[in-house]
Amino acid sequence: MDAVDLVKVDEIIERYRGQEGFLIQLLLDLQGELNWIPRDLIDYLSERSGVPRSQIYRIASFYKAINLSPVGRHMIHVCMGTACQVRGAQKVLDYTASKLSIKPEETTPDQAFTLRKVNCLGCCSMGPVMTVDGEYHGGVTLEAAEKALKDLR
């Protein structure tokens, strides 16, 4: 981690000083800044907060929302919940993967895109659903998926 990051990191840690049960929100805030949680950051966070490294790692590795390896600048989630699947989510996933030339859960070599499967996004009536950088796209067709990617390129 370079010095520039540390200033921001300290600022975020300060927000939660004296609070209890802050770890998940703190990790999400840090990720919002850095896109992922590097190993060094866990060490630093442990030193600053007194929470053992093992505990931070347990929380960070349990939640899929927290990335422990570098991710692309754009994050694409394709919902593979039951409702979306019956409406053709697998096709959307396969198509997106082939367009990006990566497998699900991978990141493109230019660090532009990360593709992930999720189990449910909580809006089954809109299926099939994909999110691009947090923005929800309902009733996705292959054309719509391609357009969403093109808009980002």
Next chain:
Amino acid sequence: MDEIALTIDGLEVRTRKGATVLQAAREAGIYIPALCDHPDLSPIGSCKLCIVEVEGQKAYPTACTTMAEDGMAVRTRTEELQEMRRHTLEMLLALTNHPTSCLFCDRKDECGDLRECMRKFPMAVGCRYCPNDGECELQAAVEYTALDRIRYETSYRNHPVLREPFFDRDYNLCILCSRCVRTCREVRGEAVLDFDIDYHRQHSIGPVSLLDSDCKFCGACVDVCPTGALRARSERWERPEDFVTTVCPFCGVGCVMDIGVASGHIVRVRGTRGDTPNNGQLCVKGRFGLDFVESRERLKTPLIRKGGELVAAGWDEALSLIVDRFSRSKGDRFALLSSAKCTNEENYLAQKLCRLVMETNNVDHCARLCHASTVAALAAAFGSGAMTNSIDELAGAGCILIIGSNTPEQHPVIALKIKEAKRRGAKIIVANPRQIGLCSIADVWLRQTPGTDVPLILGLCKVILDEGLIDEQFIRERCEGFDPFRDSLADLSLDEVGEITGVEPELIRDAARIYAQKGPSSIVYSMGITQHSHGTENILALANLAMMTGNLGKPSSGINPLRGQNNVQGACDMGALPNVFPGYQPVVGDEQRKKFEERWKKGLPNKPGLTLMEIFSAIEEGEVDCMYIIGENPVISDPDAAHVAEALEKVGFLVVQEIFLSETAALADVVLPATSFAEKDGTFTNTERRVQRVRKVLEPPGDARPDWMIISEIGRRMGRPDQFTYSDPSKIMEEISSLTPSYGGISYDRIDEGGLQWPCPTPDHPGTGILHRDGFTRGKGIFSVLTYRPSAELPDEEYPFILTTGRILCHFHTGTMTRKVSGLNLLRDEELVEINPADGIALGIEDGDLVEVSSRRGKVTARAMLTERSSPGVAFMTFHFAETPTNVLTNPALDPVAKIPELKVCAVKLSRADGD
């Protein structure tokens, strides 16, 4: 203490206020199943098996989280509770997929006789194969609730069994009670273990490999596991048939341990709970490092040098030869090194033999190399040179200053008390050139250059004085010599101190304010302070610091030297020193000497003898020609080791009494096989002055004999059967207590449980936890005026690095014992020179490169380890590894008062040894 009374199952139970219902029930001997609760841990109420019925309450609270109240009526075993427990237990077994044949098989009682051979299968799938069968808390809970089947389908989890250096981790048997995770975090402060939560309910505990983690292998997790998931391999095949309570043979903490024995072997070691220094905790050496006792390399017969070779001989031949040669070297031509590994009784006999039979005071032991400066300085300042307070009190301190001690590695169980103090709100100040484990919890870390402790401590005193933080009343009533000391600080400038020590003046100010204001403040120190050519001054400086703030003679304060060897305190107490009889009674004191002369029925020499380092010089000069070394390895442990080995080769007649053929024993004319701590009875005195009972666990190997028997036999053969005939060690202790005022009230009967802290002058005295309560031993505490003297050898252009030496957690001293333990060798089997990465880059040295380290006295080769733990310009090495004898480098420059050598600072140069 407030006492309350409640009824549990109709029985009236009295307990202390603040106890839980579960604790009250346990104290009354009432069993309630509880799988997540453990006496060491704060309750979490997670397993729900300890539910009870409380009169007047509708719900069923968990006993572990419910406070006992006066007049409470509790029932623990109603049919309703049992029904609920059965459901809970059933769910627990189903969710964790714990094998159940060990719990429900209707023929499990029939196969009991086959248990021993069946368990030798390498896999635990339940049933009698489980290493914990018969001691499992799950089995006990099932039996208690009379659960006889589970209605859910379970499947074997099929986790691989993880093999660690000393124990196996089989998470197929884990019930996720989290005791191990919480012990690692709450009790040991390590937090290495944590849950590995799996999406498919195959939860286990991480990390996968402890060897690759920060694990210290203390084994505390193994001790608290209720099932067979964590089990030491030593107890996998055999269960202890018998338990013996004795004292750990490694460092000076004096952990009490229960050793389980089966068919003449040690199979289990557990820390003894209750009123002991360790309360159930141990470190890796004590818990898993006792294999050396049963090593094949143990000496089993006496050896005599014939034609240049050491050959096996009988006791009679060896002793006759010794008596013959000893008789010809009586007086100051003889010298004896006693042992801080031996019992008090043996040290007493050794110095008695030396003074009475050999007619010389040339007796010393390794305390010369560790705390001679402590004894000299604290005796001068207070009148008594030992730890002023008790280990337990550390946990209650408001501030702890740890200086020159790597406590978590060298005295791990005392480090637990420091961590506990931190949790209870204490401020921690670490002063150490190296980054030690406690730096991460320290409020202030002063990273001084090695050898600059005096100016650093004076700097702290200066701030305290300038800011008016002194305890005037204490100084006025209890001390003397303050005015000259105060005047001597007038010219001291903190900036100058900062320059010499390399510590920011602002940090010194912070530390001084914390130490003076957050009392009671304890000072904990060790070799990093004592092993200097100005070691005595370092400790006098600490004495000044403690006196000026009144941090003496009250609980959780004081100056606490941590002793390195299990019985180094005792060896000093027993007078294995050249200038004092037992109990620090000076040999020059006519009155004291007369007492011993009357009892031993002979005139005794009144001239103080030679100290350890002086003995070797005297051999070189031909003044000493006969030497008897008991349980020491000076060839590896003493500074400028090459010179020591030369001297020992030169001495006319050398007898070494050892448990292994150590590097020193290999030079001897006669080697006598002695017994380890596990094969004899006696007492050790730990660092907090607690005299504790050591008990025989095993029979000695071969013809080996306890040291006290060997020394007595020599004494008898040399014409004093009247003075060297004892039926057992308790008789020796009787003689010790009659001649040693501070041990006057100590007898085997009284220390059978718990031990006693000296001074304990009379048979009804309860022992003394805190020294100098109402007055100092010498009357008033005396301040000393000190000035900075640099270390004897400072880095220069030719030798630009400071080498500092020390120990690491998994080995002990010269490795004579720990290097025989395969598991400890797995943790570390070679010397590593720790240097700062910046120095590594400058010298072109990478991690793992072979490095030649040389000083003006010698050179050694070892692999490099680049680490921030060493500050730039400082290299660190241990002295555990005989193949890399670090002490050929170190400087034998002596402290002028205590004659302790400067092991902690010498100048070296580093270069890559492989040349490319």
